[in-house]
Each structure stands twice: as C-alpha cells, then as structure tokens.
Amino acid sequence: MEKTIKELIEKLGVKTENLDLFLQAVTHTSYAHEKKHNNISHNERLEFLGDAVLELITSEILYFRYPNLPEGELTKLRASIVCEESLLKVAHKLELGKYLRLGRGEEASGGRERASILADSVEAVFGALYLDVGYERTKNIVHNLMNELYEDIDRDRSISDYKTTLQELTQKNFDSCPIYRIVEEYGPDHDKKFVAQVEVDGNVFAKGKGKSKKEAEQRAAKIAWEKLK
Incomplete structure (x- = not known):
C-alpha cells in the first residue's frame, strides 16, 4: 500500500514523508471498521477539513477572477464548483478509485466507482x-x-447573452420565443456531452454541443442568432 500511496502523492506533485496522513485520506470508514483492532483511522475528519479548505480556495479564486461580480453571483459560481460532480472529475483525473482502502462489502458493491465515496x-x-x-x-x-x-x-459567461439576444430577435421577427430541446447525450458520467437544438417558429434553426445542457443550449442559440441576425 505504501507504494501505491506514493504514486498518488507523486500525481499531486508534493514531496512528503507523511505517508500515514495520505493513507488516512483514502481510508473509507468500512475499511477502518473491519480493521478496528488495528486502530486504523478513516478519512471523515480529513473530509470535514478538506471541504472547508476547498470552499475557501474556491471563494478566493473567484473573488479575484471576477472582480465585478456581486456576492450572490459569486455564491452561485462557487456552488457549481464545490459539488459532487466537480469532485468526481478530480477523482477520475487522479484515478483515485484504485488507491482507496475499502471494506470487503463496500469493495464488492462497487465502492471504488461510487460517486459519493470518490467525492468525499x-x-x-x-x-x-x-x-x-x-x-x-x-x-x-x-x-x-x-x-x-x-x-x-x-466559456459559459462569454456566451451567456445569446439566449436572451436570440429571444429578442425572434420576438421581433416571428412574434414567438425559441424552444430548446436536448436531443443527444453521450460520454461517461464524469465527462458527459450534450447536444441541444433550438426551434424558432416551428423550424429547427441550429444545434449546439456542450459539457452541460446549459452550454449546449447557449451554443445552439449563438449559431441560430448568427443565422438570423
């Protein structure tokens, strides 16, 4: 286990002799309970600390990255980053599942790929x-x-006005609002892609791809707006 935890530490880009600390970080409660006679610590306390650290780091980055955004908008952006979906992407990037210490039952039930365990x-x-x-x-x-x-x-912020702009244009020219539909989803859960189409006055005007439904719709709106303007 020492060899594998060193591999994870190398991926993080740090040099440390504190292997036990990082072993604790990948130790699920199920493993610690099975090995309770060995006095092994699980990762829940570190998770508690890491959650607070991540929120502070994200808040600081967003504060300086978007100096003109009000508190409410910054809070929304922070929530979109400090969430299970985002943490799952980090887990897959680190291949964290293969380093986890799980109890036999959790191992057998697919715990290495369970989103909540990976995010925590x-x-x-x-x-x-x-x-x-x-x-x-x-x-x-x-x-x-x-x-x-x-x-x-x-990227989302750079195209965020296209749905509004397209709606203003279609209301003026067609006296109707655009209708958006997600017509395709593909890719694994941690890297899913979406395809949206936008209909105006009963006709499909454009399709757009994105990493979220919102991004796909915005891209479809941009293409439709460029066709109609």
Whole structure:
C-alpha cells in the first residue's frame, strides 16, 4: 500500500514523508471498521477539513477572477464548483478509485466507482494536503486540478447573452420565443456531452454541443442568432 500511496502523492506533485496522513485520506470508514483492532483511522475528519479548505480556495479564486461580480453571483459560481460532480472529475483525473482502502462489502458493491465515496475522498485528500504543505501550496494544487472548471465558467459567461439576444430577435421577427430541446447525450458520467437544438417558429434553426445542457443550449442559440441576425 505504501507504494501505491506514493504514486498518488507523486500525481499531486508534493514531496512528503507523511505517508500515514495520505493513507488516512483514502481510508473509507468500512475499511477502518473491519480493521478496528488495528486502530486504523478513516478519512471523515480529513473530509470535514478538506471541504472547508476547498470552499475557501474556491471563494478566493473567484473573488479575484471576477472582480465585478456581486456576492450572490459569486455564491452561485462557487456552488457549481464545490459539488459532487466537480469532485468526481478530480477523482477520475487522479484515478483515485484504485488507491482507496475499502471494506470487503463496500469493495464488492462497487465502492471504488461510487460517486459519493470518490467525492468525499477528494475532499479528504485536500484536507491532508492542507495539513502537510499548507494553504498556499494546497491552493496551487487544487487550482491546477480544477482549472478546467474555471475555464468552463469563463466559456459559459462569454456566451451567456445569446439566449436572451436570440429571444429578442425572434420576438421581433416571428412574434414567438425559441424552444430548446436536448436531443443527444453521450460520454461517461464524469465527462458527459450534450447536444441541444433550438426551434424558432416551428423550424429547427441550429444545434449546439456542450459539457452541460446549459452550454449546449447557449451554443445552439449563438449559431441560430448568427443565422438570423
């Protein structure tokens, strides 16, 4: 187990001798309960700490990344990042499932791929990082692991006005509002893609692809607007 946990630590880009701390971060309660006579610690306390660390890091990054956004909008953006879906993406990026220490029952029931276990373990790893290398180094690591999510927000914000703009145009020209439909979904749960189509006055004007339903609709709206303007 020492060899595999060193592999995970290398992926995180840190040098540490504190292997026990990171072993605890990947130890599920089911494993600790089975080994209770060995006095093994599970990762729930580290998860608690990591959740708070992640929220602070995300708040700080968003605060400086979007200096003109009000508190309410920043809160919404933070919620879109500090969520199970986002943590699951980090877990898959780190291949965290293969490092988990699970009880026999949890192992047999597919615990290594269970979203809640993976997400909780990512937070526990963040908690371990904070204790081992401090806040600033942890912030850099977390930012690198989750940078794609911030880029998604930037992309969403850059196209966020197209649905409104298209609606204004179709109301003027057709006296009707666009209708959006998700017509296709593909890819694994942690990296799903969506295809949306937009209909105007009963006709399909455009299709758009995105990493979320919202992004797919916005892209379809942009294409339709460019056709109609």
